[in-house]
Amino acid sequence: MLNTDKQIKLEECIREILNLLGENPARNGLLHTPKRVAKSLDFITSGYYEDPKNVLNDALFESTNNEMVLIKNIEFYSLCEHHLLPIIGRAHVAYIPNGKVVGLSKIPRMVDIFARRLQIQEQLTEQIAQAIEECINPQGVGVVLEARHMCMEMRGVGKINSITTTSALRGIFLKKHETRKEFFDLINASKVNSF
Numbered sequence: 001m002l003n004t005d006k007q008i009k010l011e012e013c014i015r016e017i018l019n020l021l022g023e024n025p026a027r028n029g030l031l032h033t034p035k036r037v038a039k040s041l042d043f044i045t046s047g048y049y050e051d052p053k054n055v056l057n058d059a060l061f062e063s064t065n066n067e068m069v070l071i072k073n074i075e076f077y078s079l080c081e082h083h084l085l086p087i088i089g090r091a092h093v094a095y096i097p098n099g100k101v102v103g104l105s106k107i108p109r110m111v112d113i114f115a116r117r118l119q120i121q122e123q124l125t126e127q128i129a130q131a132i133e134e135c136i137n138p139q140g141v142g143v144v145l146e147a148r149h150m151c152m153e154m155r156g157v158g159k160i161n162s163i164t165t166t167s168a169l170r171g172i173f174l175k176k177h178e179t180r181k182e183f184f185d186l187i188n189a190s191k192v193n194s195f
């Protein structure tokens with residue numbers, strides 16, 4: 001989290017940005033904006049201060065389950081590292097245990113930790129899969145992210161409601177067609193299409 005010196009420096013930078021945009025940071029509506037934006041950015045990038053592997057390792061439990069564990073529709077918010085504009089999406093994360101399972105709430109927490117960094121969706125997908133593979137050592141991992149990118153919607157091509165889908169498959173999800181099909185069928189069953 002930001003210490004006082006970093007908070008003050010960040011607020012100064014935001015005041016300067018407002019000036020460069022032709023705004024008056026001293027006007028009533030913008031007077032407290034630098035402080036608010038600094039706190040907001042601190043929260044949105046708080047994933048830099050946490051280790052997702054610690055979250056997963058703190059909640060591993062012995063299990064004889066060898067069937068797919070899927071948590072789908074994990075909402076996440078991130079910032080595009082190219083434009084600092086929001087990425088709004090859902091993650092679908094599955095694994096097949098290999099003697100251990102992880103507490104269900106830990107996977108969404110781990111997704112948030114990676115999402116609360118400056119990101120590109122492709123890398124975020126890989127980071128989630130890699131962390132699960134390294135910490136849980138499952139038979140396989142499947143991760144699918146579906147997201148809207150404000151850098152595509154608010155600027156540039158201006159394509160509203162276009163959704164980007166990325167996937168990362170490991171182990172049995174990559175090697176066995178039946179497992180991969182089951183994963184995608186479960187994700188697409190009763191799918192909610194709106195964000």
